[in-house]
Amino acid sequence: MIKKFEKYVLITDMDGTLIDSKGNISEENINAIRYFVEQGGKFTIATGRMVESARRYVKDLPVELPVILYNGTKIFDFIKEETINEYFLEDEIKELIKEIKKNQSSLGIEIYAEENVYIFNSCRFTERFSKKGYEVFYKIPNELWERKWTKILILGEEEEMDVLEEHFEDCYGKTNLIRSGENYLEIIPKGTSKGHAMEHLCKSFNLDISKVIAVGDNMNDLELLLKASYGFCVENGNKKLMNQVKYKTKCNDNHAIAHVIEWLEKNIVKV
Incomplete structure (x- = not known):
């Protein structure tokens, strides 16, 4: 039996997107992400944070893919505890x-x-x-x-x-x-971005980029949202970003990721 989110990949920014203004991930978001993964989807994060800063949130989420850190400079696998790819600043x-x-x-x-x-x-x-x-x-x-x-x-x-x-x-x-x-x-480092890291992730793990959904709130998310097939800006996001991406969703204090998954289920997924 084919699961409804089979082959779909959801990538979300953390601060201002997945995480609310009090520094928490809502139960609504967590439950929606678990449902997405149970139904065959793959979930990961693209953040500006470093390894340990991201870890305290990653541990409570069904993150099966490596995580994009430092705005695309590093890709780290929390399951295997190893770096998949990393770039460094020019001297x-x-x-x-x-x-x-x-x-x-x-x-x-x-x-x-x-x-x-x-x-x-x-x-x-x-x-x-x-x-x-x-x-x-x-x-x-x-x-x-x-x-x-x-x-x-x-x-x-x-x-x-x-x-x-x-x-x-x-x-x-x-x-x-x-x-x-x-x-x-x-x-x-030159040539790096969340979008560039997402492409590397798709190539390395044989993911279909045409089925990537990405969510973000600021200009460091721009390439990620433009390269993903479905790029969402949260309504609390940067106005410049909002004007450049096709899809919009609720604010980070109103369970933005849950709303994106609900939208995907209603508008895109065919089972």
């Missing part, structure tokens, strides 16, 4: 952030390397880790500059981020810069 970016710190000292700068977070420059947004119990390093060891970096996160007030995003290339040169939130700008 010249390491010098660039010294310039940013020198010229715009009010901005927070975080370095992500070897699953650790190093605070290169503090601001009020870099203090969020202390509230969540994550270990971060405020002392930058000299050897960090010789290690492989996964990404850099620049943090500041929304207006600061707007200006920096608009003029970044003029001031600092061309990089793979993405806006992952009102207060977040990320630099990730």
Whole structure:
């Protein structure tokens, strides 16, 4: 007997999409995802988070496929506890952030390397880790500059981020810069994105890209939503993103993923 979601793949962003504004995944979303998987679908996550930050949510979900982390820079299999694919920042970016710190000292700068977070420059947004119990390093060891970096996160007030995003290339040169939130700008390795990682995942695990459903809320999700056959933006999402994708769904506080699965069942699935 063919199950109704056989060969379909659901990929969702976490913050602002799967996770509500209180930091939880609703029972409605969890139950809907379990139903999707029980009916033959495959489920995974595409997030800007690192391994341990994603793990505390992944453990409660039926995630059978590897998870896309760091906005596409890393693909990690939580079942096998192994990295499937990973890219690293170009060495010249390491010098660039010294310039940013020198010229715009009010901005927070975080370095992500070897699953650790190093605070290169503090601001009020870099203090969020202390509230969540994550270990971060405020002392930058000299050897960090010789290690492989996964990404850099620049943090500041929304207006600061707007200006920096608009003029970044003029001031600092061309990089793979993405806006992952009102207060977040990320630099990730060239050629990487959630969409690129999704294509890698489909090719590696023989998944039909024409049956991929993706859900997100911000501009770091754009490529993922455009490359998926059914790309949904939640109604609390970035307006630029909303204007560029075909499908819309409920906000993250109104069980967005459950609504997407319900829509899929009513409009697409033929059994």
